[in-house]
Amino acid sequence: MEICGIADGQMGKSGDLKFGRRNSSALWIGHVGNKLPRIRRKIFELFFYTHYLYVLFIIFYILHVGFAYFCIVLPGFYLFLIDRYLRLLQSQQRVCLVSARVLPCQAVELNFSKSPGLCYNPTSSMFINMPGISKLEWHPFTITSNCNTDPEKLSVVIKTEGSWSHKLYHKLSVSSPPPDRLEASIEGPYGPASAHFLRHDTLVMVSGGSGITPFISILRELLFSSIGSCRRNPPQVLLITAFKKSVDLTMLDLLLPASATTDDVSRLHLRIEAYVTRQIEPATTTDDQNPCRTMWFKPSAADAPISAILGSNSWLWLGVIISSSFLIFLVLIGILTQYYIYPIDHNTEMRFSYTSRSALNVLFMCISIAMAASAAFVWNKKQSGKEMRQKIQNLDMPTSMASPGQVVSSCYDVDDRELESLPHQSLAQNTTVHYGQRPNLKKLILECEGSSIGVIVSGPKKMRQEVAAICSSSEADDLHFESISFSW
Secondary structure, X not given: OOOOOOOOEEEOOOOOEEEOOOOOHHHHHHHHHHHOHHXXXXXXHHHHXXXXXXXXXXXXXXXXXXXXHHOOOHHHHHHHHHHHHHHHHHHOOOEOEEEEEEEOOOEEEEEEEEOOOXXXXXXXXXXXXXXOOOOOOOEEEEEOOOOOOOOOEEEEEEEOOOHHHHHHHHHHHOOOOOOOOOOOEEEEEEOOOOOHHHHOOEEEEEEEHHHHHHHHHHHHHHHHHOOOOOOOOOOEEEEEEEEOOHHHHHHHHHOOOOOOOHHHHHXXXXXXXXXXXXXXXXXXXXXXXXXXXXXXXXXXXXOEOEOOOOOOOHHHHHHHHHHHHHHHHHHHHHHHHHHHHHHHHOOOOOOOOHHHHHHHHHHHHHHHHHHHHHHHHHHHHHHHHHHHHHHHHOOOOOOOOOOOOXXXXXOOOHHHHOOXXXXXHHHHHOEEEEEOOOOOHHHHHHOOOOOOEEEEEEXXXXXXXXXXXXXXXXXXXXXXXXXXXXXX
């Protein structure tokens, strides 16, 4: 189950979290979903895809009222069509999946190659489709990497909660021999416009289970802001996280990038209070416990790095698409009127039906958008495709890897942890693990000091409600509450 901080989230039928594609149907899904939660959660695939019937609604609406009345909502609908077609073009590309890290807590970290020019903010998310698991299902996951500290890599963490994620985990951990390549397509990233949490001098992050996922990108952004040219003082950070089992504590290993140094970590002023609720003592390592391992995949010439659909100057290209497509639309309508409709009507009476006129207008509108957007997409793809694909082919693989897809490292091996032992040791020194108890959130939050304290919670509904009640109580002072929700 993955966490994503956008408001139009839905729960998949199998437990995997899904989010609306940022189209107009999201409002309808939310309205009906609040009234029929059982349908929304149990048979989500049927629930979600039936809402795409809005396409038929729009078509019949235009045929009924005519294109002249439809012009009232034309600006919004026109922008929606452009956005939807661009996302369709992006989803048809195969992206380069470089490696996968299988954690013993039945979680998988997928590492994709990305263009250095692609920028996104912490807590962003993207949709992932893997044809080898399901050709139709798209699932959103929080991006855990940071575009500043990881300029050429984009990572997501997937916790096995539903049927789709279980199939992925089984494919990577059980299949023999392991796959040498996994096909994947993406849409996104989507995310907030700014990193607003940097305005606080104290930051409290409360998570439950896989709710820690969005905090990984936040911590890496704080790490970046404290080094390099930024050199700004990061806030004091308190991370309160709760897990069911001690094996889930391995999720904490993902908090820091592999390139972090001890000096970098010390700048974060980070304190972690981890709670294991269903065990009263640490679990002993057994031989049958799945080790943490990294798998590298063979790149394909058809794979491309994740990049912005319209390149680095996306806003400029978007303006070009809007203006040029509308100009093409007007030209086509003018040609239609002058050389087809006018000879029929002779400018005296309306012999040419409104229905036919409306249908042709909609057809020309779709054609003009497809022409302009496709031209911009192909142009940007040609500009960046050759250089980036050559870069993928030259990726350095570990010398210990005998073949693509083979396990090359283990979290329990000394060699694998040698380069990153110092930052992880520093992280372990700032971590306190409590077994057999739940966190006293009220005590921990109200003890924090600072002129501006930001409280961000990501986890189950009851946890979010409890933290919200604490922040709104009369005992709280200067607490700024924010919830990252994955269900509604």
